[in-house]
Amino acid sequence: MQNLPINQVLPQVKKELLTSNRLVLQAPPGAGKTTALPLALLDEAWLKDKIIIMLEPRRLAVRSCASRMAELLGEKVGERIGYQIKMESVKSKKTKILIVTEGILTRKLQADPSLEDVALVIFDEFHERSIHADLSLALSLESQSLIREDLKILVMSATLNTHAICGLLENAPLIESEGRSYPVESIYLDAKTKEPTKREFPTFASKLITDVLKSEDGNMLVFLPGIAEIKKTQMLINETLKKTNNTDIFVSSLYGNLSKEEQDRAIKAPPKGKRKIVLATNIAQTSLTIEGIKIVIDSGLANSSVFNSSSGMNKLQSSFISQDSATQRAGRAGRLSAGKCYHLWHKGKILLKHDKPEILSTDLTQMLLELSLWGNEEISELRWMDLPPEGAMIHAKELLFELGAIDANAKITKHGKEMCSFGVHPRLAHMMIKAKEMQLSYEASLVCVLIQEKDIYTSSYRSSDIRERVSVLHDVSCGIPINASHIDIKNCKFLLQSASKIEKRQKCDVNLEMIGVLLALAYPERVSKRREKNSCSYLLANKKGAYLHQEDELFDSEYLVICDLDARGDKVNGVGREGTLWQNALIYKAASIDKSQIELYLKENIETKESLSWNSELQRVEARKRSYFGSIVINETQMQSSSNEEVSKVLLDGIRESGLDSLAWTKDSLGLRHRINFVNAHKALKMSCEFPDFCDEHLLDTMDEWLLPYIEGKNSLKSLSSLNLYSILSGLLTWEQMQSLDALAPAKIQVASGSNIFIDYSDADKPILAVRLQEMFGTQNTPAVLNGKVKLMIHLLSPASKPMQITQDLESFWANTYDDVKKELRGKYKRHYWPDDPLTAQATSKTKKNMHK
Structure with missing residues (x-):
């Protein structure tokens, strides 16, 4: 056994496990806890004929740990050291230590809550706080409390909030191990150097890598936010190496969606005399020893998928890592010798102490279904370090109810229990069950793996069509030649193996026309309709928006079912009817579906409503019958109005x-x-x-x-x-009000000529009497209304009814202005009577010739 720091505390661990069934171990990176500790417990008396299960957060870590531990025992994997991950199991009757991903333990607990064949459960790297780890620990603690008092639980991590976890385990003993054997020098950005943005990282990192290669020896591990940054950085470094004709250095990638062979190539030591640069996501942060790493370059960023319960969508976002993660990453440089870590941020930057637990930001639907199967309708009945957000719990309950997995009392149904047996997201499990009834299990299994696993298309090929992908997988399965220029054939074969474990019965033909229906069974609220013809924007059944790239193969499909989208709120290159830009999620994977298929296979989701609405353009009430799939209108027909009362009310709204x-x-x-x-x-x-x-x-x-x-x-x-x-x-x-109104504000007033003239009351402050000037001869005072309290504004008109003067003081007009107006009127209207003294003249509406007729 190697001389590792963990060896110093192994006697204490063994001693505590003899008397306590709960233990917490804190051991910094490089201590050797992941491989050395489980092996040291193989001969303990309490193990007897039972096994040790150790949980790792990632499949790569599971395989790596199993290989290393088997190597230390001089055995092959599958003997005393075995592992089990999704769709893959390497173990035997000899297996004493079984390394699993966290979801596997949940399945074992559901099948056997007492874990009769298990003596110890080890939760490794618990600081990562995946939702599966939190759930597995909660179920294990309840099993230990109610059924298996002798079941031992060991929680260990490199960086851990020990007080919180010890409290959760009811003040379990805490053992602390020393850290790595070799020092790591931390180098931060110079204060004068601006921190690079996510987009600048590839260029910034590739330049730094080139400089460090010249000044330092040893292999290098570079942490970047995501796959896009890794590929860009790798391209830039390879271009530089090619220009300098450097063949002693090779660059490899390390992230979750790579094949097993590619991941193993990144972990293994390079050939003698060669140097290696590993570009990785945070998959390389824990549980892995990448041989010969002496230098770490840390971008400080990590991509994560954050679930939005209000939209029911995931949003991919980059955020700064915690102090714990920074410590873990730096520790990779000190595993085998002294090293250096280049932190691409300023030393004074404030980082969160711990990573945010996944349970606070992820989709809780699968976890809630597991709890329902376990028999807990209320999450608070179990022990958790953090309770999940209420909004996410409500969303999960509503979805499970819609899928028929739980009843109105949140109790699991027969359908829900059957869904649990598939070990996939409840949406996909529901789809698999329905597909079996339709004799489409083979097609559904292909859809299932295409949604869950790495895409078979390269990122440069722009098509979101799931139907195309199903066709490609089927052709590969049948040995039919395909154009592989944009397709990952190795991944296709891996997906086909995974699909065969979901549905063993394969078919010689495939029903591509039903792929959209299968997707709609899993994602009914993501059935969507094109907003306008020749548009890339879609309205989903859940009232949210989504859009396709204009170059996408599915562009302008009338109906889509979307299974993968990122709610990042990008703006569409188009304007809505109200003049506002649509905010949408980008569609990554989808399938077209016909309206006839929606009506036939999803009719229970369709609701028909008769409605009346106001047509502003035609200014009338219209009665329509509409068929809705969520917020989408599937059919619309005009009909005769059914109720006069309802029509009248809509007509009033139109007014x-x-x-x-x-x-x-x-x-x-x-x-x-x-x-x-x-x-x-x-x-x-x-x-x-x-x-x-x-x-x-x-x-x-x-x-x-x-x-x-x-x-x-x-x-x-x-x-x-x-x-x-x-x-x-x-x-x-x-009657009284009408009489009073006629007295206070008469509709007409009789003027001196005898004519009854309308009074215009549209201006409540200045009611207007528009009257020909001749008809006011002899009227000395201005007429008034409201019992003489409000004088009328007199508009004195010409014989042609054109305004000549406006006054509220007739007496002043006759005395001061009339002579000037008279001169103008005599010139224009010679046939009319324009006396010199208007106060004694006869009021008239006639010409001089007709005045006495």
């Missing part, structure tokens, strides 16, 4: 939208409104009676009272033109 002036007001009816409003505007003058409110706002608000009774059987503004609005409004006044 409110168009305004009161859209009604056919006559001079009398409009005058009545203005007279009432005039009187009400002068209430302070203490009139003899009160009057109703005829202002526009009040009339619009009270149309249900005064207008509704008169519009039965009418459905348009045009049909309302025959209404006698004067009669309708005057009907709101009593």
